[in-house]
Amino acid sequence: MADAGKDALYQQRIAIYPRSVKGRFRNFKWAVLGLAYSVYFLLPWLRWERNVGPDQAVLFDITGRKFYVFNLVAHSQDLLWLVGFLLIAALLLFFVTGIAGRVFCGYFCFQTLWTDLYLLIERLVQGDRVARIRLDRSPWNANKLLRKAGTHILWLAVAFWTGLTFTLYWDNAPQLLVKWFTGSAPFAAYATTLFLTATTYVMAGLAREQVCTYMCPYARFQSAMFDADTRIVAYDEARGEGAQARHKINRELKSREQRRQQGVGDCIDCGFCVQVCPTGIDIRDGLQVQCISCALCIDACDAIMDSLGWERGLIRYTSETESEGRKSPVWRPKTIAYGLVLLIAIAGLVWSVSSQAPLEVAVVQVRQPLFVRLSDGRVQNSYELHLANKTDEAIELAIMMHGLAGAELDVGNFDALQLAPQHSLRVLARVRWRTKHREKGSRGFFLDVIPQQRRDIGMISAPATFYMPGGDR
Ligand code: SF4
Numbered sequence: 125m126a127d128a129g130k131d132a133l134y135q136q137r138i139a140i141y142p143r144s145v146k147g148r149f150r151n152f153k154w155a156v157l158g159l160a161y162s163v164y165f166l167l168p169w170l171r172w173e174r175n176v177g178p179d180q181a182v183l184f185d186i187t188g189r190k191f192y193v194f195n196l197v198a199h200s201q202d203l204l205w206l207v208g209f210l211l212i213a214a215l216l217l218f219f220v221t222g223i224a225g226r227v228f229c230g231y232f233c234f235q236t237l238w239t240d241l242y243l244l245i246e247r248l249v250q251g252d253r254v255a256r257i258r259l260d261r262s263p264w265n266a267n268k269l270l271r272k273a274g275t276h277i278l279w280l281a282v283a284f285w286t287g288l289t290f291t292l293y294w295d296n297a298p299q300l301l302v303k304w305f306t307g308s309a310p311f312a313a314y315a316t317t318l319f320l321t322a323t324t325y326v327m328a329g330l331a332r333e334q335v336c337t338y339m340c341p342y343a344r345f346q347s348a349m350f351d352a353d354t355r356i357v358a359y360d361e362a363r364g365e366g367a368q369a370r371h372k373i374n375r376e377l378k379s380r381e382q383r384r385q386q387g388v389g390d391c392i393d394c395g396f397c398v399q400v401c402p403t404g405i406d407i408r409d410g411l412q413v414q415c416i417s418c419a420l421c422i423d424a425c426d427a428i429m430d431s432l433g434w435e436r437g438l439i440r441y442t443s444e445t446e447s448e449g450r451k452s453p454v455w456r457p458k459t460i461a462y463g464l465v466l467l468i469a470i471a472g473l474v475w476s477v478s479s480q481a482p483l484e485v486a487v488v489q490v491r492q493p494l495f496v497r498l499s500d501g502r503v504q505n506s507y508e509l510h511l512a513n514k515t516d517e518a519i520e521l522a523i524m525m526h527g528l529a530g531a532e533l534d535v536g537n538f539d540a541l542q543l544a545p546q547h548s549l550r551v552l553a554r555v556r557w558r559t560k561h562r563e564k565g566s567r568g569f570f571l572d573v574i575p576q577q578r579r580d581i582g583m584i585s586a587p588a589t590f591y592m593p594g595g596d597r
Pocket residue numbers: 357397400401402403404405406407414415416417418419420421422
């Protein structure tokens with residue numbers, strides 16, 4: 125039998141007890157966390173005055189098929205905006221990764237932000253690294269039970285509020301909150317909240333660094349975006365190891381001069397950089413896939429260097445090129461290309477949003493049946509007219525047609541219809557036409573939607589096709 129430990133498919137998880145650290149990158153991470161949490165948790169409660177629609181600043185109204193984002197109202201027909209937004213997010217990620225490596229993972233990713241909060245709770249309840257290790261190794265007693273249970277209860281509370289907050293974005297937040305707790309909210313609200321509670325608790329509380337190492341696809345393909353000029357967190361091996369490798373501080377190797385004389389590097393092998401790492405790796409072993417570029421090891425090493433009075437930067441943000449003593453340009457063909465495509469995508473989305481038509485008309489041919497031969501000999505085609513009023517005022521519309529001489533248009537009771545503000549409507553339009561005996565195939569014509577008393581909007585002529593028996597379909 126093969127050596128079980130060597131050939132095992134699954135490596136047993138080694139518990140990680142990240143130690144707290146102070147420093148500029150830690151401060152920046154707290155600032156990002158504070159901002160991200162404020163936005164996420166407070167946004168559903170922000171009220172916003174609109175002429176029409178809900179008074180919630182950000183609301184994704186699934187039943188009404190409208191997304192309200194401050195003054196912007198996106199209808200279901202504006203799905204391309206979502207595609208554009210996702211494209212911009214992906215391009216931004218490529219662009220930033222090309223320049224600064226995995227900074228998204230280290231500072232902005234949800235997994236990092238929530239794990240940071242969970243670690244803070246763990247630290248507040250159970251103590252810092254050494255206390256937590258001691259607690260885990262101690263036998264179960266009232267103190268251990270209380271601290272462990274307290275941690276998990278607080279984690280669950282954060283997970284629950286995270287899930288509930290997400291749900292509040294999809295309906296009027298204050299009303300939904302009351303409904304949720306009085307048992308009268310829709311099933312989807314309970315299911316979403318509980319699903320997100322469970323996933324947040326498992327991902328940030330239990331799985332933690334394993335999400336980044338084993339589950340996140342970005343960690344796998346990011347190497348394709350890296351090159352020799354990409355900024356990474358790296359250990360200065362030449363300085364840290366010297367000619368004779370690193371060494372702990374002792375009486376003979378206390379000052380820098382003593383160390384230099386004996387060929388020993390500046391790393392005093394204190395292990396602080398390893399202890400603070402949330403993924404439990406040793407940056408001195410080189411760039412590793414587990415490294416999320418959070419820079420906490422930089423803070424740790426800087427603190428050690430400060431305490432010794434040596435210059436900072438034994439661990440620092442650098443690039444392969446820079447560590448070889450050459451300059452790393454920020455603007456390289458790859459980053460310029462990402463930047464340009466990103467700018468084009470942003471400009472395209474901004475243009476599309478700012479030039480949103482006040483009235484949108486789309487014609488969909490009813491194909492089953494494509495045409496009907498009526499008893500009076502005429503041929504009838506049917507169309508679904510999709511009308512969307514994107515303004516805050518009602519629009520009265522008349523529907524007419526041109527391009528098919530002698531044809532009759534029947535839109536039922538909708539000859540002059542009132543389209544409510546920010547509303548969409550589907551109108552069934554029937555066109556009846558007495559075709560010439562031998563006429564086959566199809567003929568193009570236009571359905572005209574004419575806003576009444578609104579010259580600023582103007583008539584919209586939507587092209588349509590009239591099919592006749594025996595023609596191409
Ligand atoms: S090695 Fe440093 S930068 Fe990378 S994850 Fe660990 S602490 Fe963060």
